[in-house]
Amino acid sequence: MARARSTDVERSLGRRMRGAAGLAALAGLAWVARDVPAALGGRLSGARAERAARSPQFREGTFHNRAGTRTMIAEPGRNLLRELIFGKQKRRPTAPVPLLRPSAGTADTADELTIVWYGHASTLIEIEGRRVLLDPVWSDRCSPSGLVGPRRLHEPPVRLDELPPLDAILISHDHYDHLDMATVRALLAGQSAPFLVPLGVGAHLDRWGVPAERIIELDWSESHRVAGLEITATAAQHFSGRGLRRDGTLWSSWVVAGARRRVFYTGDSGYFDGYAEIGAEHGPFDVTLMQIGAYDRAWPTIHMFPEEAVSAHLDLRGGLFVPVHWATFNLALHDWSEPVDRLWAEAKARDVRLAVPRPGERVVVDEPPAVDGWWQAIA
Incomplete structure (x- = not known):
């Protein structure tokens, strides 16, 4: 039944997106469906989880910093989303970033x-x-x-x-x-x-x-x-x-x-x-x-x-x-x-x-x- 529903969705999308652009969009959706879960990574289990639990940094199911920290601090009157969309910051360079190919290294030199x-x-x-x-x-x-x-x-x-x-x-x-x-x-x-x-x-x-x-x-x-x-x-x-x-x-x-x-x-x-x-x-x-x-x-x-x-x-x-x-x-x-x-x-x-x-x-x-x-x- 799940496969039938998936086929119906693909047919519906195919009727709406004709030509090369539609095929590219379908390929993109297929990529997301296949690779995004893998990119999220794995979960701790078995010996790995047991070792993590013995760490001084691990308690109550997660790792912690030595001092209390917060990943986000609300600031009265500040809207980060609005600032992201409408802010005046120059967040991109105005021309290509200059790139260099590394010169030949001397990694075989003991003191280098x-x-x-x-x-x-x-x-x-x-x-x-x-x-x-x-x-x-x-x-x-x-x-x-x-x-x-x-x-x-x-x-x-x-x-x-x-x-x-x-x-x-x-x-x-x-x-x-x-x-x-x-x-x-x-x-x-x-x-x-x-x-x-x-x-x-x-x-x-x-x-x-x-x-x-x-x-x-x-x-x-x-x-x-x-x-x-x-x-x-x-x-x-x-x-x-x-x-x-x-x-x-x-x-x-x-x-x-x-x-x-x-x-x-x-x-x-x-x-x-x-x-x-x-x-x-x-x-x-x-x-x-x-x-x-x-x-x-x-x-x-x-x-x-x-x-x-x-x-x-x-x-x-x-x-x-x-x-x-x-x-x-x-x-x-x-x-x-x-x-x-x-x-x-x-x-x-x-x-x-x-x-x-x-x-x-x-x-x-x-x-x-x-x-x-x-x-x-x-x-």
């Missing part, structure tokens, strides 16, 4: 440390001859659907199949702009590196076909050695969720440590005293990769403002500051260039070493390029 930012949070760390990829998202939209949701403001500077061989792939949390099903499946086929993820996120990878031996789930302060690197999941102040369920998986920041070089990545986080603790335990860091975009006074505890990111960098005992989580997707109401403009001003005021690469530009941490304000011409 370089960073390649591909856009948003997707970043390649080349450290002491090893390569670690952070939060890869290559899809056109950060969404469970290819038809709706925030769309890219620039293309990835390289194709996924052009990435060099990877030693590890790190995921900070399960939001769609950090964990993308299509990208994971492509990396599963084209790379052999393990996926290191916070507790519970392995359920999504498991549903998408990643074998158990390539999934390493860590709680805060837990470490795993891979390819001579010590990779540690560290605290963050954020939340998680795909679909309607919230906080069923953990979120984290990451420390990537070699024999001589150290890198810190925030993931998504509000500013909190955990940065000073991480700096004291794991720092100093040669470079920090810091979230600077998608902030708003309506959610101040789960995303940092640029000035707070500078404070966090100093708490962490960071050397070079490289901003991430801006320029690629519209996820907040501020101007497209506001995060990096505010960051540049604050970095100068507090004497923080800063590099602002174009997507695809390789940054040699010991010899970073001077900040040239490249984004201002298209803001």
Whole structure:
């Protein structure tokens, strides 16, 4: 009976949408029906659920931050939907974002440390001859659907199949702009590196076909050695969720440590005293990769403002500051260039070493390029 009803709907739609446009629409609907449920990911069960329940971060069925946080704070007299539709912010660049193809790396040099930012949070760390990829998202939209949701403001500077061989792939949390099903499946086929993820996120990878031996789930302060690197999941102040369920998986920041070089990545986080603790335990860091975009006074505890990111960098005992989580997707109401403009001003005021690469530009941490304000011409 269910199949008969489905056939009737398809026939009705087919009569109304003739020609190529109608076929394309039907194909799109079929894609949604097939792939959206999978993109929502998996649910914790069995040994994975039992391990989550033992975490100090887990209580009453969900994960929690150390301090109380709210994902949205109502502000009297402010209508976010109206502001989204009718606001005067310049939320898109006025011309194409300049992309670079990464120059030939020197990852085989034992002391070399370089960073390649591909856009948003997707970043390649080349450290002491090893390569670690952070939060890869290559899809056109950060969404469970290819038809709706925030769309890219620039293309990835390289194709996924052009990435060099990877030693590890790190995921900070399960939001769609950090964990993308299509990208994971492509990396599963084209790379052999393990996926290191916070507790519970392995359920999504498991549903998408990643074998158990390539999934390493860590709680805060837990470490795993891979390819001579010590990779540690560290605290963050954020939340998680795909679909309607919230906080069923953990979120984290990451420390990537070699024999001589150290890198810190925030993931998504509000500013909190955990940065000073991480700096004291794991720092100093040669470079920090810091979230600077998608902030708003309506959610101040789960995303940092640029000035707070500078404070966090100093708490962490960071050397070079490289901003991430801006320029690629519209996820907040501020101007497209506001995060990096505010960051540049604050970095100068507090004497923080800063590099602002174009997507695809390789940054040699010991010899970073001077900040040239490249984004201002298209803001």
